[in-house]
Structures are given as C-alpha cells and as structure tokens.
Amino acid sequence: MYRVFIIEDDGKIAAILKNKMEQYGYVAEAASDFRDLLPELESFDPQLVLLDINLPYFDGYYWCRQIRSRSNIPIIFISARAGEMDQVMAIENGGDDYITKPIQLELLMAKVRGVLRRSYGEYAIREGKEGGESTTDGPSMELQVSGLRLLMSRNELDWNGKRVELTKNEGLLAECLMRRPGHIVARETLLEALWDDVQFVDDNTLTVNVTRLRKKLEELGLQKAIETIRGQGYKLSLDEELSGGER
Missing domain, CATH: 1.10.10.10 (Winged helix-like DNA-binding domain superfamily/Winged helix DNA-binding domain)
Known part of the structure; x- marks a missing residue:
C-alpha cells in the first residue's frame, strides 16, 4: 500500500487530495509544520510526494532540493503557477512531474499511478533488450x-x-x-x-x-x-x- 505525503498549505485542497488518495487505496498524510517538513516526511516514509510551490517560510523548490539531497523519492509538483519557466524550474530542482491548479483530479491520479508504476511497479525493472x-x-x-x-x-x-x-x-x-x-x-x-x-x-x-x-x-x-x-x-x-x- 503506497504512502503519499501531501505538502499543501491550503487546508481544503490538502483534504481533497488526501481523500482522493485514500479513495484509490493509498495511505495519505498532509504536512502540518511548514517551517521544517523533513521530520514529518522522514517519519511517514512515503513512496510519493505531492508538493505545492507557494508555501509559507520556504517555497516548494527549496523543499524539493532538500528532499533530493536525501532521497530519490518521486515528487509531483502541484501549483497554480502555469508558466513554462515554473515547470522548467520544478524539473530543474528535482521534480518528476507537474500539474497545474485548478487540479483535474483524474489527471492527477493518472500521473500518480504512472509515477508509482515507473518507480516501484511493473515498469520499475525491465528485462534486457537490444543494446546495453x-x-x-x-x-x-x-x-x-x-x-x-x-x-x-x-x-x-x-x-x-x-x-x-x-x-x-x-x-x-x-x-x-x-x-x-x-x-x-x-x-x-x-x-x-x-x-x-x-x-x-x-x-x-x-x-x-x-x-x-x-x-x-x-x-x-x-x-x-x-x-x-x-x-x-x-x-x-x-x-x-x-x-x-x-x-
């Protein structure tokens, strides 16, 4: 059962995301201490992080770099910022995917399932093909x-x-x-x-x-x-x- 850690400071959005993850059988937890997210994240030990950009104290890019310095866990950015450079910065700072608000929940779930399959599921280790x-x-x-x-x-x-x-x-x-x-x-x-x-x-x-x-x-x-x-x-x-x- 995959665990999803939600880093979103809007309580209503965080609750919607948590509920949606649980509907699909995942265990979800929303962050509460935005001054220092790492202890919560490490305690929960998730397989996936959903990360907003506009956060109090430090933005999502900062937290993505902090997570990346410790782990290769998949990170999907969720943000109201729809600009091309925002998406490029998300990838450059270590994100694996990006979805804009207002969130299309079924699209989000497709991305979540895809990232989990590639990271841990049937696509994580593939048999050898021609070449290497x-x-x-x-x-x-x-x-x-x-x-x-x-x-x-x-x-x-x-x-x-x-x-x-x-x-x-x-x-x-x-x-x-x-x-x-x-x-x-x-x-x-x-x-x-x-x-x-x-x-x-x-x-x-x-x-x-x-x-x-x-x-x-x-x-x-x-x-x-x-x-x-x-x-x-x-x-x-x-x-x-x-x-x-x-x-």
Missing part, C-alpha cells in the same frame, strides 16, 4: 555500456570507480539511451518512457531532464557522453567520449 548488456546481481539489475554501469534498482550510475545517484527520470533516460548505445533515440520515445500523458508534457521538460543527466555524467568524468541530434533526439556516444572523439 543486462546483468543481475542478487535482486538488482544492471546495464553496462563501455564500462558505464547503470544500477537500475538503486538508480545509480557507476564509472571508473565513481558513482552518482539519479532521480527516477534521470534513471529512465539513462536506461533508454544505454539500451541503444551509438543509436539515435527519438525525443518521442524518451517522452513516452518518462511520462504516461505525453500530451500534457512540455517538450522543454525533456530537455531539462537530459541536461540534468548530462551533469551527472560530467560528475563521473564523462563530459560529452550524450549527443544532441537536432530535430531527432539524443545519442549515447561513449566510445567517442572515451577515445576523445570530436562532436
């Missing part, structure tokens, strides 16, 4: 391409003795690209892998997520591992990166 080599190590699965390892159950990348943690979306992006190393993966394919309701996703959110994955690869020492193919998609080019090939 899949291996098993106990309960975890790995993809390996030219020495780069994706630890799928942990959402971690490992290369040359270094390791970085990924968000769920970064992990899914890495998996898609590592399944087809050296081949172009279409933007549409990546969008569909990350979000169930592609029609509600701004294309810029994919760009932001790719940028975040690039930064994680750079932390490992891989500076130009993801190549942008204008008008088509992206390509993982580790062989060129390791040999110092030009773009």
